[in-house]
Amino acid sequence: MKFLLILLTLFGAVSIAAAQDTPGNVCPTLVVDALEMAALSCEDLASGTLCYGNSDLDAEPQPTTPLLQLNVPGDRENLTAIRSLRLSVMDEINETWGVALMEVRAIGEAVDTPQDVTIVLFGDVELDNAVSTQSITASSGVNIRAEPSQGAAILETTASSQALIADGRTGAGDWLRVRLPDNPARQAWISTGLITSDTDVALLPVIEPDASSDAAYNEMQAFYFSSGADDALCDEAPDSGLLLQTPEGTAEFTMLLNEVNIQLESTAYVQASPGGDMIVFAVSGDVVVESDGVSRVAVPGTQISVPLDANGAANGEPGAAQPYDSSDVAALPTGLLADQIAIAPPADIDPGKPIAGNWLFQWGIEQGECPGGQTVSFSSDVPQTSIEYAADGETLLILLTRYRPTGTGVYETVFTDSSGNLHRHTITVTASDRISGTAQITYLDNNCTLDVPFNMVLISQP
Numbered sequence: 001m002k003f004l005l006i007l008l009t010l011f012g013a014v015s016i017a018a019a020q021d022t023p024g025n026v027c028p029t030l031v032v033d034a035l036e037m038a039a040l041s042c043e044d045l046a047s048g049t050l051c052y053g054n055s056d057l058d059a060e061p062q063p064t065t066p067l068l069q070l071n072v073p074g075d076r077e078n079l080t081a082i083r084s085l086r087l088s089v090m091d092e093i094n095e096t097w098g099v100a101l102m103e104v105r106a107i108g109e110a111v112d113t114p115q116d117v118t119i120v121l122f123g124d125v126e127l128d129n130a131v132s133t134q135s136i137t138a139s140s141g142v143n144i145r146a147e148p149s150q151g152a153a154i155l156e157t158t159a160s161s162q163a164l165i166a167d168g169r170t171g172a173g174d175w176l177r178v179r180l181p182d183n184p185a186r187q188a189w190i191s192t193g194l195i196t197s198d199t200d201v202a203l204l205p206v207i208e209p210d211a212s213s214d215a216a217y218n219e220m221q222a223f224y225f226s227s228g229a230d231d232a233l234c235d236e237a238p239d240s241g242l243l244l245q246t247p248e249g250t251a252e253f254t255m256l257l258n259e260v261n262i263q264l265e266s267t268a269y270v271q272a273s274p275g276g277d278m279i280v281f282a283v284s285g286d287v288v289v290e291s292d293g294v295s296r297v298a299v300p301g302t303q304i305s306v307p308l309d310a311n312g313a314a315n316g317e318p319g320a321a322q323p324y325d326s327s328d329v330a331a332l333p334t335g336l337l338a339d340q341i342a343i344a345p346p347a348d349i350d351p352g353k354p355i356a357g358n359w360l361f362q363w364g365i366e367q368g369e370c371p372g373g374q375t376v377s378f379s380s381d382v383p384q385t386s387i388e389y390a391a392d393g394e395t396l397l398i399l400l401t402r403y404r405p406t407g408t409g410v411y412e413t414v415f416t417d418s419s420g421n422l423h424r425h426t427i428t429v430t431a432s433d434r435i436s437g438t439a440q441i442t443y444l445d446n447n448c449t450l451d452v453p454f455n456m457v458l459i460s461q462p
Contacts, residue, residue, distance in 0.1 A: 027234035089124035123240025124228030148175035168207035222256035301347030352409035364453030433458035
């Protein structure tokens with residue numbers, strides 16, 4: 001009887017412990033603890049730095065960096081030293097869930113003053129830095145040129161022992177591409193024989209001499225990444241991915257993720273599955289997604305997908321913006337961002353209706369010819385066009401001209417321009433951010449009627 005009582009006691013203890021450690025109990029607490037740890041550990045994060053927010057995180061250094069100091073939450077490392085990162089998926093048994101923060105100094109032609117983009121990484125995320133840089137020192141009086149040639153235009157002349165950042169080299173290794181201190185997005189070159197470096201500049205990537213097409217990116221402004229999908233273990237946890245945020249009140253910034261250009265003016269949530277899709281969620285502010293030469297705009301409350309190949313690189317055009325599911329963004333760790341935001345509710349998008357906002361108007365031809373031989377030129381004098389809805393919620397106002405619906409996604413208008421020419425316009429909404437149209441214009445002076453195609457593309461919301 002005594003032995004039986006001991007067994008019952010032991011089994012009871014095991015049952016109680018198992019109940020305490022069930023996933024439903026661990027996950028919510030783990031999320032709260034992990035985010036609190038990251039917030040405390042990564043406070044006042046400096047520009048160009050990564051912070052280890054919560055266990056676990058593994059990092060590989062660049063070839064020029066012998067060792068990384070990223071061992072426990074709170075450790076920080078310069079982004080120039082990091083080649084790749086891997087964060088752990090949520091593990092309820094070991095009570096780990098990888099979280100990290102980065103402050104990326106964005107540069108580019110559209111950025112007058114370089115500023116930081118905050119990136120929060122969480123869960124099952126792997127990231128490979130696509131930017132490799134090295135610090136070099138130039139001798140006094142060395143010319144920095146616009147091209148890798150002794151005959152190229154001189155952009156600047158160095159001071160004594162001037163420090164510079166190099167991010168590429170010619171195939172022969174005789175020239176290095178460097179960043180001008182006052183204009184880091186400007187292409188600039190310096191002769192390798194006139195610099196010194198503590199590292200091997202031969203490890204820098206080769207850049208073609210006509211590098212005008214090769215955009216300059218700062219450390220971690222361009223990278224490849226993958227993330228787990230549908231891996232949240234409780235409602236309080238988000239699916240693995242990245243949060244990106246630009247400083248409030250600043251211009252748009254461009255990031256290059258998996259060879260997809262991401263232009264954002266506030267906050268986006270991004271996931272990527274090699275062989276599947278990259279999904280960009282516009283949780284606050286517009287996000288422009290460009291791949292394969294095609295740009296689409298995700299307005300707040302929508303998501304855009306881009307196909308990826310097996311290696312995780314962009315493999316096609318972005319799709320049209322679609323309303324996202326609120327459950328996909330409800331648990332995002334926005335508390336770790338520099339600027340607090342309200343996550344946009346799912347957008348109300350009707351495929352047959354254009355999104356109200358600013359649109360780009362383009363004629364489909366440059367010149368038309370009347371039967372009598374007269375030519376008419378077409379140019380987009382007002383390339384940016386506004387689209388609004390009238391009070392009835394159905395009639396479109398395009399540059400204050402009323403377009404009335406005549407069918408699903410089809411609108412028409414008739415008006416006379418300032419020269420007395422009669423216009424009959426028919427537009428078809430091919431997607432919420434795309435319009436194709438035909439303008440039938442009757443020119444009174446030429447006694448001529450032309451059918452002129454045009455297109456409109458959404459640029460942004462007001």
